[in-house]
Amino acid sequence: MTSIRDAINGIDLRRFRFWLQLFFFVLLVYGGYLAINLGQYLPTFSCGFNNEGRGGVCYLLPLQHQLAMSWGTLFGWAGLMVLQGFLFFSLWFFVLNKGWCGYVCPLGTIQDWITGLRQRLGVRYSRYTEGQFRRLSLIKYLLLALMFLIPLGIGGALLPHDMGTPFCDICPGRMIIPMFTGDFSQLTIDFSTKTTMVMTALGMLVTGLFLAGAFFKKRFFCFFCPMSALHYLLSKPALLKLKKDGNKCTRCGDCYRVCDMEIREIADDVKEPRIMQDDCILCLKCVAHCPEQGALKAAFAGITVFESTERGFIKRMTKGHIDEHNTH
Amino acid sequence: MNTTPTEAKAPPYNRSRQAREAETLLDRIEDDFPDNPEAMRYFYALFRRVYCQGEPVKHQGTLVGTTCIHAPEELIYAFGATPVRLCNGSYHYDQIGADFMPAKSCPLVKATLGSLHAKAAVPNTAALDLIVNPTTCDQKTKASAMMEAMGYQVHDLELPPAKESEEARLYWQRAVRRLALRLRELTGRKLTRKNLRQAMARTARAQAAFRTLHQLRKTAPALFLGKDAFLVTNAYFFDDLDRWTNAVEKLNTELLQRQQAGFQAAQKRAPRILFTGSPPIFPNLKLPLLIEEAGGVVVADETCSANRMLYDMTAVDEWLLNDMVDGLADRYLKPCTCPIFTRNDDRQRRLLQLAADFNVDGVVYQAFAGCQVYEMEYRSIADILAAQGIPMLYVETDYSPDDMGQLSTRIEAFLESIKTRKRNK
Numbered sequence: 001m002t003s004i005r006d007a008i009n010g011i012d013l014r015r016f017r018f019w020l021q022l023f024f025f026v027l028l029v030y031g032g033y034l035a036i037n038l039g040q041y042l043p044t045f046s047c048g049f050n051n052e053g054r055g056g057v058c059y060l061l062p063l064q065h066q067l068a069m070s071w072g073t074l075f076g077w078a079g080l081m082v083l084q085g086f087l088f089f090s091l092w093f094f095v096l097n098k099g100w101c102g103y104v105c106p107l108g109t110i111q112d113w114i115t116g117l118r119q120r121l122g123v124r125y126s127r128y129t130e131g132q133f134r135r136l137s138l139i140k141y142l143l144l145a146l147m148f149l150i151p152l153g154i155g156g157a158l159l160p161h162d163m164g165t166p167f168c169d170i171c172p173g174r175m176i177i178p179m180f181t182g183d184f185s186q187l188t189i190d191f192s193t194k195t196t197m198v199m200t201a202l203g204m205l206v207t208g209l210f211l212a213g214a215f216f217k218k219r220f221f222c223f224f225c226p227m228s229a230l231h232y233l234l235s236k237p238a239l240l241k242l243k244k245d246g247n248k249c250t251r252c253g254d255c256y257r258v259c260d261m262e263i264r265e266i267a268d269d270v271k272e273p274r275i276m277q278d279d280c281i282l283c284l285k286c287v288a289h290c291p292e293q294g295a296l297k298a299a300f301a302g303i304t305v306f307e308s309t310e311r312g313f314i315k316r317m318t319k320g321h322i323d324e325h326n327t328h
Numbered sequence: 329m330n331t332t333p334t335e336a337k338a339p340p341y342n343r344s345r346q347a348r349e350a351e352t353l354l355d356r357i358e359d360d361f362p363d364n365p366e367a368m369r370y371f372y373a374l375f376r377r378v379y380c381q382g383e384p385v386k387h388q389g390t391l392v393g394t395t396c397i398h399a400p401e402e403l404i405y406a407f408g409a410t411p412v413r414l415c416n417g418s419y420h421y422d423q424i425g426a427d428f429m430p431a432k433s434c435p436l437v438k439a440t441l442g443s444l445h446a447k448a449a450v451p452n453t454a455a456l457d458l459i460v461n462p463t464t465c466d467q468k469t470k471a472s473a474m475m476e477a478m479g480y481q482v483h484d485l486e487l488p489p490a491k492e493s494e495e496a497r498l499y500w501q502r503a504v505r506r507l508a509l510r511l512r513e514l515t516g517r518k519l520t521r522k523n524l525r526q527a528m529a530r531t532a533r534a535q536a537a538f539r540t541l542h543q544l545r546k547t548a549p550a551l552f553l554g555k556d557a558f559l560v561t562n563a564y565f566f567d568d569l570d571r572w573t574n575a576v577e578k579l580n581t582e583l584l585q586r587q588q589a590g591f592q593a594a595q596k597r598a599p600r601i602l603f604t605g606s607p608p609i610f611p612n613l614k615l616p617l618l619i620e621e622a623g624g625v626v627v628a629d630e631t632c633s634a635n636r637m638l639y640d641m642t643a644v645d646e647w648l649l650n651d652m653v654d655g656l657a658d659r660y661l662k663p664c665t666c667p668i669f670t671r672n673d674d675r676q677r678r679l680l681q682l683a684a685d686f687n688v689d690g691v692v693y694q695a696f697a698g699c700q701v702y703e704m705e706y707r708s709i710a711d712i713l714a715a716q717g718i719p720m721l722y723v724e725t726d727y728s729p730d731d732m733g734q735l736s737t738r739i740e741a742f743l744e745s746i747k748t749r750k751r752n753k
Contacts, residue, residue: 119646119648122648124648124649124650124651125646125650125651129494130494246677247677247680247681247684248681249677250639250640250663250674250678251662251663251674252640252641252643252658252659252662252663253497253658253659253662253663254641254642254643254658254659255643257643257644257645257651257654257655257658258643258644258645264494267662268492270677285645289643289645291640291641291643310539310543313641313643314532314536314539314641317532317641317642317643317644318529318532318533318536320644320647321525321526321528321529321532322529323647
């Protein structure tokens with residue numbers, strides 16, 4: 001038992017993540033070809049516009065559709081249907097918590113691949129300043145609010161109907177993910193009405209920003225993701241948890257250094273055991289880069305599945321020293 | 329460098345005062361205790377060569393002196409240079425250095441200045457090309473100009489006075505990058521991913537060896553004594569890095585064998601002491617030696633001549649130059665528990681965790697007379713330890729041997745009280 005535990009804690013997380021992410025990417029982007037359908041309540045960007053390949057549908061698409069029903073319908077019996085959808089979404093989410101972002105989300109995986117490309121090219125990353133970070137962090141809540149309010153406005157006939165699914169219009173996933181199955185049709189500006197023209201043009205712009213941003217900034221888009229905001233609001237009862245034992249923490253900042261999302265609390269907060277922050281993608285890199293025995297751990301339903309160990313840390317760092325030597 | 333007095337012709341070391349001071353201490357360390365680990369012979373011999381016979385410090389390339397743990401050694405190694413830590417523990421040099429500093433100032437700073445000023449100092453660092461002086465405490469900060477006046481080249485490595493804020497972190501990262509530029513000027517070499525990676529791998533290996541040694545000290549009863557542990561970490565100041573690591577790995581293997589054999593280097597009842605405060609630096613191992621001669625055993629420490637220097641390790645996410653250098657900068661700032669920083673919660677938490685992990689019975693807090701920051705933190709540390717029911721002995725001392733009698737009485741009484749507590753438990 002201890003040897004299994006040691007093996008897990010000594011895992012090469014980078015490699016493990018790469019393969020797991022690839023697996024989920026194939027499942028969600030090409031699963032449709034294998035007749036896989038995980039339903040339409042997935043708490044991750046398994047884009048519904050990827051008609052043929054999708055192995056399930058991102059919940060934000062049906063959610064916006066449902067919210068855009070006329071108010072009479074929405075606040076009647078149909079409301080139960082919305083609640084039911086939300087329940088399924090929540091159940092999916094509770095299993096992995098934000099692990100959906102760090103391990104499953106195809107858009108996240110694409111960003112990690114772009115980061116890998118940058119690293120290979122030897123281009124350095126950029127970071128936000130602390131002030132920028134605090135401000136940018138709020139955008140995702142704004143997007144989340146708009147994602148609820150605009151469809152509701154449509155349903156109440158306050159906004160034009162052609163705003164349809166406003167977030168999908170500007171989501172880079174809608175343009176990028178279908179391309180992986182050879183569908184480039186989303187990469188256009190829809191000139192049918194003024195609104196669609198503005199929204200799809202905005203979408204093009206965001207997609208451009210996404211690609212450029214992800215090249216220089218790790219997980220660039222995740223800072224703005226309304227799904228991430230929605231996740232955080234539901235994260236308390238989730239089964240997979242990131243925990244911190246502040247007494248064991250030396251505040252060396254190693255976890256903060258490697259954090260793609262620049263979350264400072266992971267290193268500096270020694271009081272709160274439930275350390276997961278709203279921007280967290282639960283990639284567990286912090287756990288892998290913590291040299292203190294048991295200071296950080298990932299637990300599933302109360303059972304520790306992966307924790308920081310001195311040996312694991314040294315093993316992974318030594319591997320880093322050697323890998324660098326071999327590739328250059 | 330012709331102007332430095334260290335270049336003057338050396339008298340025979342074995343007859344000099346500093347050599348005798350070192351020799352007396354080494355004899356005590358070796359002969360007063362049974363059961364010294366076999367692998368410690370390497371370190372005893374090393375200290376005799378360097379401190380008693382004046383063997384020059386082994387180095388490749390440029391020799392760069394450092395005056396604090398904050399100078400990132402990996403950077404120095406990456407430029408093909410060799411760092412040597414100049415912090416000095418000799419009473420002899422303390423007296424010489426007294427000319428430079430006010431009477432009530434830290435013996436460590438005085439001794440460092442004294443050794444730099446002295447003719448034919450030990451350790452023999454005559455070949456120094458640059459001194460990297462982190463602006464830590466006031467006394468070290470001011471020492472910079474004095475070292476320059478002696479004819480040394482000094483680089484002030486600007487350390488922020490607080491470490492919590494992001495501003496401080498970025499300021500420090502810039503300071504470290506500036507050091508890299510200075511080293512490039514000095515050595516005429518370039519910093520590359522390859523040479524920095526190699527340097528970091530060497531230091532990381534040494535740190536891993538240190539950590540193993542550190543963890544072995546959790547064993548109760550103790551496998552070896554704290555005086556030997558201090559000697560090992562002291563050797564890190566000037567020894568060849570890889571040679572040092574090999575010797576520690578050998579020591580670890582021997583201690584592991586001792587562990588399996590159920591060997592006891594101290595009595596079962598021997599009070600387990602956590603040592604904190606001003607750093608014991610050879611030959612000033614006065615306090616740890618007194619503790620262990622009186623039947624205690626130092627099982628862990630929180631000082632910048634041992635644990636604080638070697639324990640914390642660097643993490644790198646992307647093996648690109650920028651991330652490696654920033655990672656190094658973080659490692660030398662963020663986890664540091666030096667009392668010069670505005671707050672000391674990290675030091676408090678570190679002490680409590682060490683006390684719990686190492687099953688500590690009591691804490692000995694050494695404050696060098698004139699080391700104000702440690703003197704000022706005394707109260708807060710005393711309070712948190714008292715709240716946990718851990719007894720602490722606060723000792724204000726310096727490098728002079730005059731207070732040995734008085735100290736040994738106090739230490740014996742402290743250890744005796746711990747033993748009584750343990751019996752009554």
